[in-house]
Amino acid sequence: KQEVTQIPAALSVPEGENLVLNCSFTDSAIYNLQWFRQDPGKGLTSLLLIQSSQREQTSGRLNASLDKSSGRSTLYIAASQPGDSATYLCAVPYAQGGSEKLVFGKGTKLTVNP
């Protein structure tokens, strides 16, 4: 069974700091890993999708890395801004018993203080 864990559950940093969010998964046989952002009271927005054959994926100030063998992914945010405050979730697709689904972590709530 695939389980996705995100630690810490919450993180508070001053503006301008570089930071790393962590995601770990128990079954390394994954197609890809997705990072999402969720603002309070809103739906999820996809940030990055990193394929299993890739080690990194970048979008602006965001950089996601993937290490399948260790079951880990990190999301690096450079020069954090108050607008980055949100909950960040990672997810991996998983198929079991003929059923397919995206398994989500519970998220890391990030607060960037001005």
Place this chain on the structure above:
Amino acid sequence: NAGVTQTPKFRILKIGQSMTLQCAQDMNHNYMYWYRQDPGMGLKLIYYSVGAGITDKGEVPNGYNVSRSTTEYFPLRLELAAPSQTSVYFCASSYSMIDTQYFGPGTRLTVL
């Protein structure tokens, strides 16, 4: 291109009432999903569909029903609402299970 839309945004139901949560997407995606999100519990898949006329259960299907007669629409039906169904419901869509999922804004449901 509106993406994934959901109605209503908020709803309060009494125990035993029924309702349908609407979901539509204009991206011609084959896959559509219904999730519920409870505080501290993460997202749980209720039902999903891989195309018109094909639906399958997710992790927490009890108390819900779905149908998918067209590619665009994927309504979620709650029969005999219970307080345990108080949650935020998200609809999502994608080309396939391994592609990026696009989420709607959610429906906040309270059952009293």
